[in-house]
Amino acid sequence: MIQETHLFKPFDKPLSLVTDAGVWNAPFELDLPDETLLNMYRDLVLSRLLDEQLGKLQRLGKTSFVAPNAGHEGAHVGVAYALRAGFDWLFPYYRDHGLVLALGVPLREVFGQTLATRADPNKGRQMPAHPGSGALNVFTAASPIASHLPPAVGAALSMKLRGTGQVAVATFGEGATSEGDFHAAMNFAGVQGAPIVFVCENNGYAISVALRKQSGSETIAAKAYAYGMPGYTVDGMDALACYYVMQDAVAHAREGRGPVLVELLVYRYGAHSSADDDSAYRPREEVAAWRRRDPLGRFRRFLEARGLWEEVQERGLRDELGRTLSAALAEAEAAGSVPTEWLFDDVYAEVPDTLLEQRESL
Amino acid sequence: MIQETHLFKPFDKPLSLVTDAGVWNAPFELDLPDETLLNMYRDLVLSRLLDEQLGKLQRLGKTSFVAPNAGHEGAHVGVAYALRAGFDWLFPYYRDHGLVLALGVPLREVFGQTLATRADPNKGRQMPAHPGSGALNVFTAASPIASHLPPAVGAALSMKLRGTGQVAVATFGEGATSEGDFHAAMNFAGVQGAPIVFVCENNGYAISVALRKQSGSETIAAKAYAYGMPGYTVDGMDALACYYVMQDAVAHAREGRGPVLVELLVYRYGAHSSADDDSAYRPREEVAAWRRRDPLGRFRRFLEARGLWEEVQERGLRDELGRTLSAALAEAEAAGSVPTEWLFDDVYAEVPDTLLEQRESL
Amino acid sequence: MAQLNFVQAITHTLDFEMARDPRVVLLGEDVGKRGGVFLASQGLFDRYGPDRVIDTPLSEAAIVGAAVGMAAHGLRPVAEVQFSDYIYPGFDQLVSQAAKLRYRSGGQFFAPMVVRLPAGGGVKGGHHHSQNPETHFVHTPGLKVVYPSSPADAKGLLTTAIRDDDPVVFMEPKRLYRAFKEEVPDGEYAVPLGQARVRLEGDDVVLISYGGSVAETLMAAGALSEQGVSAHVLDLRSLLPWDKGAVLEAVARVGRVVLVSEAPKTAGFVSEIAATISEEILDTLLAPPARVTGFDTPYPYAQDRAYLPGVNRILRAVQGVLNY
Amino acid sequence: MAQLNFVQAITHTLDFEMARDPRVVLLGEDVGKRGGVFLASQGLFDRYGPDRVIDTPLSEAAIVGAAVGMAAHGLRPVAEVQFSDYIYPGFDQLVSQAAKLRYRSGGQFFAPMVVRLPAGGGVKGGHHHSQNPETHFVHTPGLKVVYPSSPADAKGLLTTAIRDDDPVVFMEPKRLYRAFKEEVPDGEYAVPLGQARVRLEGDDVVLISYGGSVAETLMAAGALSEQGVSAHVLDLRSLLPWDKGAVLEAVARVGRVVLVSEAPKTAGFVSEIAATISEEILDTLLAPPARVTGFDTPYPYAQDRAYLPGVNRILRAVQGVLNY
Ligand SMILES: Cc1ncc(C[n+]2csc(CCOP(=O)(O)OP(=O)(O)O)c2C)c(N)n1
């Protein structure tokens, strides 16, 4: 849908399809069924509610850490809907709960990972905000920034070599673009024409470091030139713009035309994490201004304008999702905490003698 | 001299000032005194003769390793003449003998480094082709590709912070642009506006790997965009084009306008090193075609066209340089080989007890 | 004398050294306005400005590598890597550039720099906010390695590290950052590298540790003393150079030793101490040198505390050594 | 059976495994047409094409990291890093991704991959073409580490490494690449990891080594035998897992041991063996375990041979142990 004319050019405006007022404003017809639009909205709201819920858990001392997603939901939903869930591979980072949820990772598992209970298929090995699902090809997130990008390229190369028709999608913040691993991955993908879409959730800050201290280029998308691939800059608060650009980018990769870089301009409303206080480095007015561009509000106005949504549905949805969240949380807690002995499993395919001995010494 | 209009744009032709026939063909007047032109030519020839001499030493078994420079001389001389020797800092790589010579590193030291004699101010610690000079601010070359680039940026930042008016120049091959360190260095320099010129000696191959398998971008200079700095592509077989572009780039950096990336298109006539056989991966016709564009021949025709050079001078110069080389080699050999005990020095500012013990155990 | 916790001692020392020597500059992720994620540089941006407290892009290679060049050019950079687990993207700069610059250039260039690394577990950080990579540094000729366990030592050793003419990896046990306060000398205070500190005098068993584990080691010593066992506790403080003299003297005198470290067991730094002890004073040993260490697994999240060599595991090892 | 040198054994094994299993792919700098700078993949590009023998850009992070993703996705990549000294730019991918993938994902994802590393000194390579970084790998839970010393072992262990479901760092002593030939089985031939090889039976002293140093160790054993001293020589072959059983059995029986390794001394892998020996069989020791290693300096150029633990240094250590 997005034509070659939208291919990134320096100083282009970010691509947007729905106005702040919720009006469809694109050079092509909307071609999504109402049901899909409603599901998208549901996922936007679910992600926001999950975020609030996780914040509560952390403040209650039930979990050690939270990485707020609020403000990224439009990007998350747009990316998730462009993928073939369980077929394509997703390489997410720690600020992607909304994305993995929309892709189908069960809430129970997200809570399980947050609380390190047996409900976490990753066995409670990592800090909260590191989701992963073998069943859904969601490559378990790792903390070292950008370190998942070279593996994502490797998986994409494997897809290409074996002609599986799959695509790899990797997400990361704009801070991640400064790491050598970003460069190594982009460059190898570019040279090999690997079927991968690099998705930068550019929220303007890496913890406290603002974009202009992070990167000399005007945009993140501009970096695509250095690797001979197309780059797009997109209004990341516009879920449909994210979706349509991603859909094209994924098709581009799937058709064997090589990798794409997509930059989604978002904002994190909250602090970097539960360990951060952002008041030292971000003006409150800036946060407020971005909040007015909220992806949920815009999508809701869009639905309302099309006659698909009313206040009563909103209340119903929020009630229902609230119950879903509580039920999933209860399930995750009920699964029980991860046993100490699991500490020694999965270092290797088989537990070696040294670790058996060490397990004894506990 | 080189105007903003020459600033790199994708698909620009490489910048050239002297035609293959040796005719000055630039949009501005040549402003170099004859003496400088003659010195440049002398340095071009000296570098070529040194290269031949080192090849011989290696074939005779007198040294273990050689990294041929032939084909890079135009770039080397152009870069060297744009620097303030002994004031600015140079961060060279292993294919830069011509460059360090033209900057003033004594031939004796180059031979000393090659033969690991006491004539090497670096004390014979590294393989041949790793020059360095504290006296001339030539940061001793290290083998890991691109690893000198972050230190070069650090030095440039120090120059900026302290307002010394110096500039750092770092050279590297096009293969080096794939390393994460290249990216880390370019990005940090771009953000900080560090006074550094990145000079890529693009000879089209990294050992056997051709450019199109190395990098997805059309040119190396195009990568400058990703870091918000200007990038130039230059005919690296044209010493004067290299010089004038470098002069502008160095001025740009010195005036506080930030870093620049300069790509010099060259070719290495020989194999990657004395350990390489290039016939497996490079067609002979390609090598022959590039040899016809030789920087020495072009510069000589240029001098001849201006009435500055004749066959008799050529013979005189080559004889003189031959003698200079022999004398320097003899001096370097006479200095005597590096003593075994030096093995334990310079690990730390002072030799620690552990190393004193280990020295005893020899 | 002020009562400071560990991280306050770091801030105070950085401030002291920056005021004293204009060549000292800080660089790292979030070290500016934010004051670092652990607030180790809090207030210094306001005091010394963006030229001396430099927020870097998110690249450890840029941080460590730029520090090398700054140092070679005459500054005294103190680089912060946000967690020691994130040294790896900058590892090549550390081992190939920082550690080898003086050697490869025959002493023409050198890199007087400090790399500060908040390290160690016990903070529910999972495997990328808990590791103890000191062995990698100790095994890299050209580096010096320090790992203090208390606020006063932090000041004394950071002062020395900043003034040292060689690259120093300065590790900080992050779980002790705010654990306790102690008197830290206000003015000039430098502790030489390579000197262990006797934390407790004793005759029945020698306990050797460093960094975060000194806390558990001292607790174990306390428990032992209640049982009438007198432990001699050595806090190494500096790992390269490490205080062979103090270790051999104490072990030779007592004959029994337990080495405590959070790092994974296999080929960890304390293996070096054990090897040296058996190499040099075998005949004085009344029992085999025992190691109590982290496990040979990635650092876990759920079992954060179980991974650490805790008091119980130390006591069991001491029993083994005493009953041998 | 064919007479092959070390590097030929590697090529032969890669060919054998690629023919056998279409999931096996090679990647690295110059591994294609050029066949690798040591010619370890010579001919394989012509045979298997650019999809299975992949020339990569000059980035070890890309090489190691892409191998992780390929492996997780179902291939069996064999990555070549041109010299082991150049693993460092890819070190984070090795320790943070390859080593921890299975663990962090609770076994949902894993990386069956091999990273081949031409390693070691004695080739006039200076400090960046001579290093022995095995200790870094051995100290990284999640990795397996192999370092054979002969063509037949190279085949047997590379076969096992490629088929292993965990990431294996496969080190190759480059100075032995063309040093000698031996019989290498033509067909199926796999040597399990974790089994030392007795290179010589003996009763007076145990010599333990691996990789390139096995050559000098055997020469020293030859010299000893002429002096009437019978050495028991163990070639570890595999460093993680390492064959504790064989080591403890031999040392307990003989009572005297010398450990030989090219890596720098401090906190090197053999320190682990010395520590384990003294921890587990202290009372069987008739002399302190001795180490003969590389020096705690960067690897030099001019003194290339002096750096290596040569026959003389080994013999001196044996004398020390015998005369104790
Ligand atoms: C290699 C590495 N260095 C440092 C960190 C610490 N760290 C965690 S998140 C973060 C900022 C990331 O910013 P960005 O990529 O923009 O993502 P965002 O959090 O804004 O979504 C940093 C520096 C890390 N996790 N990994």
Ligand SMILES: Cc1ncc(C[n+]2csc(CCOP(=O)(O)OP(=O)(O)O)c2C)c(N)n1
């Ligand atoms: C980190 C690292 N990886 C690999 C190598 C091995 N190596 C030495 S030179 C070289 C090719 C460099 O090519 P390029 O940068 O284009 O420079 P050129 O030799 O063509 O001048 C390689 C791969 C190295 N020295 N360092």
Ligand SMILES: [Mg+2]
């Ligand atoms: Mg961000």
Ligand SMILES: [Mg+2]
């Ligand atoms: Mg090249």
